[in-house]
Amino acid sequence: MSAQANRVMDPSEWEERWQEGRIGFHQLHVHKMLESNIDKVLCGREGVRFFFPLCGKAVDMKWLADKGHSVVGVEISEKAIKQFFEEQKLDYSEEVVSDIPGSKVFKSSDGKISLYQCDLYKFSSAIAGQFGGIWDRGSLVAINPCDRQRYATLIMSLMDKDCRYLLDTLHYNPELYKGPPFFVPEEDIEKLY
Numbered sequence: 001m002s003a004q005a006n007r008v009m010d011p012s013e014w015e016e017r018w019q020e021g022r023i024g025f026h027q028l029h030v031h032k033m034l035e036s037n038i039d040k041v042l043c044g045r046e047g048v049r050f051f052f053p054l055c056g057k058a059v060d061m062k063w064l065a066d067k068g069h070s071v072v073g074v075e076i077s078e079k080a081i082k083q084f085f086e087e088q089k090l091d092y093s094e095e096v097v098s099d100i101p102g103s104k105v106f107k108s109s110d111g112k113i114s115l116y117q118c119d120l121y122k123f124s125s126a127i128a129g130q131f132g133g134i135w136d137r138g139s140l141v142a143i144n145p146c147d148r149q150r151y152a153t154l155i156m157s158l159m160d161k162d163c164r165y166l167l168d169t170l171h172y173n174p175e176l177y178k179g180p181p182f183f184v185p186e187e188d189i190e191k192l193y
């Protein structure tokens with residue numbers, strides 16, 4: 001873990017990756033883990049509000065919206081958000097979020113998808129309420145290791161009483177790669193949550 005312990009990425013580095021198209025983490029299809037676990041996440045519920053931390057332009061958001069759920073995402077890159085709406089052929093509006101200086105929210109015309117362009121740590125339940133589902137497909141492994149407790153505290157504050165949290169991580173030798181994505185041992189996940 002020593003190769004990653006002190007690694008810190010500034011949000012501008014993520015924005016730079018989007019600007020340069022260095023987004024190998026983006027998937028063109030709905031994630032298999034989400035597809036195979038959706039029934040466990042839903043637990044028979046319909047119209048679940050899902051939260052996508054560091055959402056990028058994940059096609060999973062439209063997939064869930066098409067199934068009758070609503071989606072709120074947070075992403076630092078305006079380019080990623082606009083690409084999502086354009087690639088999914090969704091009309092959208094853009095508004096300033098007065099509670100988060102310098103941020104915007106992009107909303108699909110049908111109201112099912114709202115994506116906040118802001119620093120994740122400036123987002124809160126006061127902005128968009130709590131959620132019945134959270135799909136973490138690459139957020140926990142993308143944040144700086146020193147911010148994990150801060151991240152987990154935020155995620156837990158966004159959970160409704162019946163929330164289900166689906167988490168995807170990676171397993172590899174962290175001595176060989178400085179990240180991101182960062183290695184998050186199972187025991188750390190258990191301590192965080």
